[in-house]
Amino acid sequence: MSQxxxxxPPPLRSDADLRTAPDSGRPMVELEPxxxxxxxxxxxxxxxxxxxxxxxxxxxVADANRIMRQHPHRxxx
Numbered sequence: 001m002s003q004x005x006x007x008x009p010p011p012l013r014s015d016a017d018l019r020t021a022p023d024s025g026r027p028m029v030e031l032e033p034x035x036x037x038x039x040x041x042x043x044x045x046x047x048x049x050x051x052x053x054x055x056x057x058x059x060x061v062a063d064a065n066r067i068m069r070q071h072p073h074r075x076x077x
Contacts, residue, residue, distance in 0.1 A: 035068070048064045
């Protein structure tokens with residue numbers, strides 16, 4: 001079974017900063033926040049983000065990422 005490896009990958013879809021990589025012309029994506037273990041806010045935001053990404057709702061993905069980045073954790077205060 002032969003695969004066509006000449007086709008480019010599908011375009012990236014992200015709420016992240018889509019600057020162009022200097023030497024490739026391809027977008028550079030900011031890393032997304034991860035769930036902090038034991039944090040119910042992070043866990044809920046991750047569920048929202050996963051569903052939003054599946055449904056193609058990039059604005060909701062961005063909102064969930066913002067929640068995960070900006071809410072305080074006990075060790076942060």
